[in-house]
Amino acid sequence: MxxxxxxxxxxxxLWAEGYVASFPGQKYYLATMHIYDEETRGRIxxxxxxxxxxxxxxxxxxxxxxxxxDKINLYQERTESYRHxxxxxxxxxxxxxxxxxxxxGQEPAxxxxxxxxxxxxxxSLKEELKNLVIVSNNVFEDGKVYDDTTMAYIRAMGWIxxxxxxxxxxVVEVVAGIPVILKEEPGGNVPxxx
Amino acid sequence: MKLVIGGYxxxxxxFVLEHYGAxxxxxxxxxxxxxxxxxxxxVVIDHFHNWVKGCMLGGGCPEAEVGxxxxxxxxxxxxxxxxxxxxxxxxxxxxxxxxxTGRILVELAGKAxxxxxxxxxxxxxxx
Numbered sequence: 001m002x003x004x005x006x007x008x009x010x011x012x013x014l015w016a017e018g019y020v021a022s023f024p025g026q027k028y029y030l031a032t033m034h035i036y037d038e039e040t041r042g043r044i045x046x047x048x049x050x051x052x053x054x055x056x057x058x059x060x061x062x063x064x065x066x067x068x069x070d071k072i073n074l075y076q077e078r079t080e081s082y083r084h085x086x087x088x089x090x091x092x093x094x095x096x097x098x099x100x101x102x103x104x105g106q107e108p109a110x111x112x113x114x115x116x117x118x119x120x121x122x123x124s125l126k127e128e129l130k131n132l133v134i135v136s137n138n139v140f141e142d143g144k145v146y147d148d149t150t151m152a153y154i155r156a157m158g159w160i161x162x163x164x165x166x167x168x169x170x171v172v173e174v175v176a177g178i179p180v181i182l183k184e185e186p187g188g189n190v191p192x193x194x
Numbered sequence: 195m196k197l198v199i200g201g202y203x204x205x206x207x208x209f210v211l212e213h214y215g216a217x218x219x220x221x222x223x224x225x226x227x228x229x230x231x232x233x234x235x236x237v238v239i240d241h242f243h244n245w246v247k248g249c250m251l252g253g254g255c256p257e258a259e260v261g262x263x264x265x266x267x268x269x270x271x272x273x274x275x276x277x278x279x280x281x282x283x284x285x286x287x288x289x290x291x292x293x294x295t296g297r298i299l300v301e302l303a304g305k306a307x308x309x310x311x312x313x314x315x316x317x318x319x320x321x
Contacts, residue, residue, distance in 0.1 A: 143291075
């Protein structure tokens with residue numbers, strides 16, 4: 001499992017797509033964004049064009065990420081792609097998945113519940129795959145103190161990132177399109193020698 | 195002195211307690227202790243950026259006060275949020291707070307024997 005983190009417009013998606021496309025076998029794109037308006041429609045379109053021709057089968061999973069495993073298994077049955085072994089998936093992204101889980105109901109969900117649901121969902125999903133690449137967002141460095149709900153959302157993202165990073169074999173920060181390795185198994189964290 | 199920086203909610207304090215030994219550390223939250231207040235443990239300043247903000251709001255001079263603090267506690271750990279990677283705020287004080295905190299962190303990083311950046315709970319030793 002690989003966690004890819006970066007800022008807005010850092011090129012993290014493009015890097016992650018290229019990385020996943022380099023694997024043999026069936027590739028899945030786990031899309032988490034709801035279409036709300038023209039802006040999200042445009043963003044989704046841009047990502048679709050960016051992915052086209054790279055051989056991804058797209059699965060829409062804006063909430064309940066665990067359920068993506070069932071859809072993957074169903075697709076593998078239908079196309080008999082299981083013959084070639086497990087596939088590789090790109091999950092994009094934790095920011096919108098966490099927002100959908102937290103703000104999808106009448107009242108915002110508790111941050112602990114959001115963290116637990118997403119982390120455990122991903123833990124079971126990754127068992128169905130040869131590799132899972134997850135894109136997450138660096139939303140932690142602007143120093144702003146937002147309203148309580150937004151701070152709870154940012155904390156939930158922080159926790160999810162931390163737990164996924166601990167689970168991951170590799171953690172990559174994309175800066176201006178350049179991958180900086182934060183963790184690489186085996187051997188622990190490459191740049192840091194504690 | 196060791197400096198640990200990183201975004202909000204990245205696990206900086208947990209990282210410090212794990213790597214420098216929780217039983218050896220005494221954590222001060224947004225406060226710089228006076229010489230007489232401290233015990234034998236290593237002084238860890240958490241949320242250093244909040245202290246800078248408070249000092250500025252109180253009309254103090256954070257650079258001078260930190261300098262004084264470091265003379266008393268040369269072996270401390272200072273933990274601060276990275277607050278400069280966002281849109282420059284409209285409010286003058288918020289702008290000045292980011293600017294001044296950033297400058298102080300640059301100076302601390304220059305003096306520090308070790309600087310660690312924490313992201314996703316992972317420490318990268320950058321100095």
